[in-house]
Amino acid sequence: MDLNQKRRSIPGNLAFSSHLLNSRKKGSNWSQITHPISENLSYLEYSFCLSESEDVIISSINEEGFYFLHCWKGTFTLAFENGEEKTINPFHNAIIFDGFTRVIKLKLKKEINYKFCIIGFNKPATSAKELLYSSYYRFKVAYCEQIRCTTFMYLGKQNLRLLDKINILSRMSKEGIASELIMEGLIYEILGLKMQQMLNSINSKQLDNGTLTCRDIEQIQDVSSYIKKNPSLDYTIKFLCTKTGLSPAKLQEGFKKMHNKTAINFIRNIRLEKSAELMEKTDMNISQIVYSIGLTSRSYFSKIFKKRYNCSPKYFREQYKSLISKNSLMEV
Numbered sequence: 001m002d003l004n005q006k007r008r009s010i011p012g013n014l015a016f017s018s019h020l021l022n023s024r025k026k027g028s029n030w031s032q033i034t035h036p037i038s039e040n041l042s043y044l045e046y047s048f049c050l051s052e053s054e055d056v057i058i059s060s061i062n063e064e065g066f067y068f069l070h071c072w073k074g075t076f077t078l079a080f081e082n083g084e085e086k087t088i089n090p091f092h093n094a095i096i097f098d099g100f101t102r103v104i105k106l107k108l109k110k111e112i113n114y115k116f117c118i119i120g121f122n123k124p125a126t127s128a129k130e131l132l133y134s135s136y137y138r139f140k141v142a143y144c145e146q147i148r149c150t151t152f153m154y155l156g157k158q159n160l161r162l163l164d165k166i167n168i169l170s171r172m173s174k175e176g177i178a179s180e181l182i183m184e185g186l187i188y189e190i191l192g193l194k195m196q197q198m199l200n201s202i203n204s205k206q207l208d209n210g211t212l213t214c215r216d217i218e219q220i221q222d223v224s225s226y227i228k229k230n231p232s233l234d235y236t237i238k239f240l241c242t243k244t245g246l247s248p249a250k251l252q253e254g255f256k257k258m259h260n261k262t263a264i265n266f267i268r269n270i271r272l273e274k275s276a277e278l279m280e281k282t283d284m285n286i287s288q289i290v291y292s293i294g295l296t297s298r299s300y301f302s303k304i305f306k307k308r309y310n311c312s313p314k315y316f317r318e319q320y321k322s323l324i325s326k327n328s329l330m331e332v
């Protein structure tokens with residue numbers, strides 16, 4: 001069985017032409033992630049540079065489905081059978097409803113560094129009665145009642161909150177049932193945010209990224225990742241501005257648009273998430289954890305932790321250990 005046939009056998013996945021599969025021989029820096037999540041959800045991520053231009057065909061292996069495409073690097077064109085073409089630029093994404101398994105081409109140019117992902121959300125293979133209660137059917141009705149046509153694409157402006165969720169999905173571990181459940185939740189959140197963007201646009205409430213450029217967005221992405229990896233550093237707005245090359249106003253605008261938080265609140269949130277992780281996975285005492293996440297006051301830490309998790313750090317750890325103990329006894 002060749003790779004293309006193998007991929008077609010995965011329930012709920014997308015069918016790609018053999019062109020992209022064979023393009024691996026014609027390009028460099030090739031990276032590919034193919035991950036079926038459930039019967040009708042799949043995630044594909046590609047990163048490469050082609051030595052020859054290629055037209056890649058994408059289509060649902062079921063009778064209908066949605067494709068969500070997000071571009072991190074490079075610019076590509078989507079070409080439809082009716083001759084219509086749409087360009088996808090970096091940090092933009094699009095969602096397409098394909099009602100008749102029509103051919104949609106992804107036009108890729110040579111010597112361009114591409115990085116993009118495609119989420120497949122296909123019609124489940126189920127009875128007509130069960131279909132009426134499926135998340136796919138509810139999404140389709142809510143989405144397609146806005147515009148009645150068989151092949152519909154919505155592009156929209158850059159959406160930094162959406163970008164943040166896509167980045168989380170891309171970077172997370174994709175092994176094990178727990179990861180698959182988290183991925184499924186993130187994908188539904190991404191689809192919901194894209195639908196909300198479309199509805200806002202139709203109702204003249206289009207979200208605006210203000211004065212942020214693509215470079216600004218990339219800097220906000222990078223510094224957000226840096227903070228997540230290094231929560232213990234003594235961050236100041238001046239430090240963040242120096243690291244990103246952004247003004248304080250643009251820095252705060254970027255964090256508000258991407259994370260719905262100020263830069264300081266984002267840092268505080270990351271530190272609290274790290275503290276909870278350390279309580280679950282290490283034997284460090286509370287004071288050690290406080291210092292390891294860049295804080296110096298245990299009383300202040302306890303205050304903000306309780307506000308976030310609605311319990312004290314001590315109670316949080318005790319409940320977690322109790323839960324682990326009960327699960328161990330059940331397994332025995």
